[in-house]
Amino acid sequence: MKGPKGVGRKRRSSPRDVVSWSTLFWCTVFVVINCALFSGFSFYAFRFLIGKTFQPVLMLTWPAPSNKPISPITISVREVVMFPEQALVFLNNYPRTAHVFTKDDLHCVYFSANDSSRSQPRFNQPPIDIDGGDFHNQIVRCPRPPRSLTVSVGLKHNEDVPAVPSYSWDWLAYDALVDRDNTTIVFVKGLNLRRERISNTAKFECVYGWDFRTTRYLLRSDVVSIAQEIVRCKTPRSVLSFPRGPNNTVKVSVRVKGGGAKGILNTIARPAIRPGLANPTHWKEHEMCLCSMVRNQGRFLKEWVMYHAQMGVQRWFLYDNNSDDDTDVVIEWLRRANYNVTRHVWPWLKTQEAGFAHCALRARETCQWVGFIDADEFFHLPSGLMLHDVLRNQSNYDYVGEIRASCYSFGPSGLRRVPVQGVTVGYTCRLAAPERHKSIVRPEALNSTLINVVHHFHLRNGYEPVNVDRGVLVINHYKYQVWEVFKEKFYRRVATYVADWREEQNVGSKDRAPGLGTRAVEPRDWSHRFCEVGDTGLRDRVLQSFVDPQSRLLPWQEEGEGGDRVVQVQQQQKVIKRSVMMMRKIRERRKRKVFL
Structure with a gap:
C-alpha cells in the first residue's frame, strides 16, 4: 500500500527556491552604494544645519597645553672668572632651555668659600649687567665678592644655586680656536712674556682634557710657537675628531714645564671651530674691513661707521670690551640700517693685542x-x-x-x-x-x-x-x-x-x-691745549659730502642738533686762532727758560 504522495521521500528542490550567486552579488553592491549615499547625504545635511563652526571630535586628540607639564626654566653655570672689580659668571644654557636671561631674572648670590653645598647664602645683589644676545654665550657681571666669599647666580624664583669653579684672571687660559692648519691657538694671561719677542717653546707644553682637577688623563702636545699672550699648539687627533659646539667640554691650557700641576694655567678655553678653509682662496668677499676694540663708544660709533662706509669700508668687527653704555643698541641700529657690523663680546682686561690677533683670524x-x-x-x-x-x-x-x-x-x-x-x-x-x-x-x-x-x-x-x-x-x-x-x-x-x-x-x-x-x-x-696747526681738511670733506641739503644735518646727527652751522664755524675759527697764539707763546717761554 502506498502512502501519501511525497511521504518517505526527500523533496526535490525547485529552481525558484535557490538564490543565484550573481543575484546575491548585485544585491550586496546595491546595499553598499545606498548606504554610502545615505551617509554622504547625512553628513552634508548635518554640516548645513549646524554651520561651519562645527569642530570634529578628532581635533581633541591634539594634546591640550594644560594637560602637558611645562618644563621649568633652569640655569646652569659653567664657571666664574674673578676680575679686580667684578666677577664674570658664564652661563651654560642648554638648547632644551633656550632662554635668554635678563637682569630681572637673576641675582648674584654670595656664599662662604667653604660652603660647598651653597645651602647658606650670605646675601644677594643685582647683577651689574648681562652680556650676550643668545643663550649659548651669556655672561653675568656681578660685583666682586669680599674676601672669603665666592659668587654664583640663581633665578629669583628658585632657591637652587649651582656650585661652580672660580678662577682668578691673572693665571688663566681664556680663549682658544683651531686654525686652518689644525693647530690650536690659545690666548692666555699670566705668563708675563716679553713684548714683541718670540719665547722658547721648549719651556712649555699644551694640555687638553675634559677634567683638569687631575692631571692623570690630560693629553699633552708640543708648543709650535709662543709670543706675548698667544700660544700655538699641535692639536691631538682625538681632539680634532671630537664634536665641537656651544657645549663643547674639551678644554686646553698651557703648562710651564718643571712646575708640576701648579704650572698649568687654569682654563676656561674650549677650542672653537676652525676659522676658515684649509685652502684659502685668492678672492675675498670684502676688499676693506675694520677691526676695533671699543669701550663706551656708543655715541661716536654712528659717525665712525657711516663716514668709513663712504670712504670704502665694507665690514666692521667691533670687540666690545665691557661697555656699559648703549654700544650694543647703536650696533644693532647700524645693522638694521644695512651696515655690515658685528659685535663680539670680549670681556678680557688689557688684551688689545690678543683681541686684534683674534679679529685678524676672523676677518681673514x-x-x-x-x-x-x-x-x-x-x-x-x-x-x-x-x-x-x-x-x-x-x-x-x-x-x-x-x-x-x-x-x-x-x-x-x-x-x-x-x-x-x-x-x-x-x-x-x-x-x-x-x-x-x-x-x-x-x-x-x-x-x-x-x-x-x-x-x-x-x-x-x-x-x-x-x-x-x-x-x-x-x-x-x-x-x-x-x-x-x-x-x-x-x-x-x-x-x-x-x-x-x-x-x-x-x-x-x-x-x-x-x-x-x-x-x-x-x-x-x-x-x-694741543693746538698748533689748524686743519680743516677732513671737516671740509665731511660737510661737502654728508650734509643733507634739506635738513642741513649730518647723517649721524639727531633732529634739533643742527643750529646755525656758519655761526658755529666762525666762532670756532676765532677760538682756534686764539689757541694757536697761546701755544706759540708757551713755546717761546720754554725756549727762553732753556736759553737762560
Missing part, C-alpha cells in the same frame, strides 16, 4: 685688507681718493703685506662740550708733528705667531710694510677731546703693555697726555 676668510684703528681715529685722504684706490695701487705689489699711515693728534680745538656735529667737524686744531702710525694689513701675510703691538703686526717671510705718503692717506686721531670725554681714558687702558694712567709706571709714555700726571683733574687751559 672674507677680507682682503683689514685696518686696525680705534673709534676715535678716522682715515683721511687729503688727495680726495677713496680707500679702494689706495689699496688697489698697493695690491699691485705682491710683497706688500701692511700699509702704514701716520697719525695726527687733534686737541679740544677750543671746545668745552661734545661737538653736536661729530668729531670730524668739531675738532680742527692739532699738533704739528705726527705721532706713531696705524696699519692696514693683508691678513694672509701675518706671521704665524700673530705678534702685534697694536700699531702694526709681524709679517711672514716675503712680505714687507710700506709707509703711505701723507698727501695720500693719514689718520686723524681725535685723541685729546673735550674733558668730559677725555677723562674716561684714566679709567683703564686696553693695551697689554701700557700702564693705566692712574699708576705711576711709564708716566712719560707717548700713550699719556703730557703734564696730566695720574689724577683726572681738568687743567684750566685744557680746551686750548
Whole structure:
C-alpha cells in the first residue's frame, strides 16, 4: 500500500527556491552604494544645519597645553672668572632651555668659600649687567665678592644655586680656536712674556682634557710657537675628531714645564671651530674691513661707521670690551640700517693685542685688507681718493703685506662740550708733528705667531710694510677731546703693555697726555691745549659730502642738533686762532727758560 504522495521521500528542490550567486552579488553592491549615499547625504545635511563652526571630535586628540607639564626654566653655570672689580659668571644654557636671561631674572648670590653645598647664602645683589644676545654665550657681571666669599647666580624664583669653579684672571687660559692648519691657538694671561719677542717653546707644553682637577688623563702636545699672550699648539687627533659646539667640554691650557700641576694655567678655553678653509682662496668677499676694540663708544660709533662706509669700508668687527653704555643698541641700529657690523663680546682686561690677533683670524676668510684703528681715529685722504684706490695701487705689489699711515693728534680745538656735529667737524686744531702710525694689513701675510703691538703686526717671510705718503692717506686721531670725554681714558687702558694712567709706571709714555700726571683733574687751559696747526681738511670733506641739503644735518646727527652751522664755524675759527697764539707763546717761554 502506498502512502501519501511525497511521504518517505526527500523533496526535490525547485529552481525558484535557490538564490543565484550573481543575484546575491548585485544585491550586496546595491546595499553598499545606498548606504554610502545615505551617509554622504547625512553628513552634508548635518554640516548645513549646524554651520561651519562645527569642530570634529578628532581635533581633541591634539594634546591640550594644560594637560602637558611645562618644563621649568633652569640655569646652569659653567664657571666664574674673578676680575679686580667684578666677577664674570658664564652661563651654560642648554638648547632644551633656550632662554635668554635678563637682569630681572637673576641675582648674584654670595656664599662662604667653604660652603660647598651653597645651602647658606650670605646675601644677594643685582647683577651689574648681562652680556650676550643668545643663550649659548651669556655672561653675568656681578660685583666682586669680599674676601672669603665666592659668587654664583640663581633665578629669583628658585632657591637652587649651582656650585661652580672660580678662577682668578691673572693665571688663566681664556680663549682658544683651531686654525686652518689644525693647530690650536690659545690666548692666555699670566705668563708675563716679553713684548714683541718670540719665547722658547721648549719651556712649555699644551694640555687638553675634559677634567683638569687631575692631571692623570690630560693629553699633552708640543708648543709650535709662543709670543706675548698667544700660544700655538699641535692639536691631538682625538681632539680634532671630537664634536665641537656651544657645549663643547674639551678644554686646553698651557703648562710651564718643571712646575708640576701648579704650572698649568687654569682654563676656561674650549677650542672653537676652525676659522676658515684649509685652502684659502685668492678672492675675498670684502676688499676693506675694520677691526676695533671699543669701550663706551656708543655715541661716536654712528659717525665712525657711516663716514668709513663712504670712504670704502665694507665690514666692521667691533670687540666690545665691557661697555656699559648703549654700544650694543647703536650696533644693532647700524645693522638694521644695512651696515655690515658685528659685535663680539670680549670681556678680557688689557688684551688689545690678543683681541686684534683674534679679529685678524676672523676677518681673514672674507677680507682682503683689514685696518686696525680705534673709534676715535678716522682715515683721511687729503688727495680726495677713496680707500679702494689706495689699496688697489698697493695690491699691485705682491710683497706688500701692511700699509702704514701716520697719525695726527687733534686737541679740544677750543671746545668745552661734545661737538653736536661729530668729531670730524668739531675738532680742527692739532699738533704739528705726527705721532706713531696705524696699519692696514693683508691678513694672509701675518706671521704665524700673530705678534702685534697694536700699531702694526709681524709679517711672514716675503712680505714687507710700506709707509703711505701723507698727501695720500693719514689718520686723524681725535685723541685729546673735550674733558668730559677725555677723562674716561684714566679709567683703564686696553693695551697689554701700557700702564693705566692712574699708576705711576711709564708716566712719560707717548700713550699719556703730557703734564696730566695720574689724577683726572681738568687743567684750566685744557680746551686750548694741543693746538698748533689748524686743519680743516677732513671737516671740509665731511660737510661737502654728508650734509643733507634739506635738513642741513649730518647723517649721524639727531633732529634739533643742527643750529646755525656758519655761526658755529666762525666762532670756532676765532677760538682756534686764539689757541694757536697761546701755544706759540708757551713755546717761546720754554725756549727762553732753556736759553737762560
